[in-house]
Amino acid sequence: MILTNEDYDLIYSICKRADRLGIDRGWSLTMDLESVAMDKIVNLKILLNFPDDDFIHDIVGILNNMDRTSFPGKLIGIFSPRSHVVEPEINDEPEINDDPDCHRSDGVIMDPWETDSPQLV
Numbered sequence: 001m002i003l004t005n006e007d008y009d010l011i012y013s014i015c016k017r018a019d020r021l022g023i024d025r026g027w028s029l030t031m032d033l034e035s036v037a038m039d040k041i042v043n044l045k046i047l048l049n050f051p052d053d054d055f056i057h058d059i060v061g062i063l064n065n066m067d068r069t070s071f072p073g074k075l076i077g078i079f080s081p082r083s084h085v086v087e088p089e090i091n092d093e094p095e096i097n098d099d100p101d102c103h104r105s106d107g108v109i110m111d112p113w114e115t116d117s118p119q120l121v
Contacts, residue, residue, distance in 0.1 A: 003037055057081075
């Protein structure tokens with residue numbers, strides 16, 4: 001993923017906030033934030049707006065768990081940022097209706113919106 005100017009503005013703001021909280025790692029933090037943003041691991045807007053304890057958890061965790069042998073770096077170990085990007089799950093399986101009020105005694109499921117067209121199970 002290519003980072004936008006907005007992403008770099010957020011990274012700059014995150015680094016300034018980390019510095020104000022006493023977490024100063026200079027370019028290392030900047031590059032680590034670039035890495036997690038490029039890999040879509042962290043939502044930078046959420047991270048920037050976190051309360052101090054969650055913000056510090058993510059910043060220190062990223063700094064301590066980054067494999068910097070290549071760029072972009074990769075998070076290693078079991079660390080999971082609280083500001084991680086959540087991908088929506090896609091479920092291809094049909095929804096099963098377990099509501100007993102929708103079942104007839106002959107095993108037919110009644111659709112409450114289409115009462116004249118039952119579906120066989």
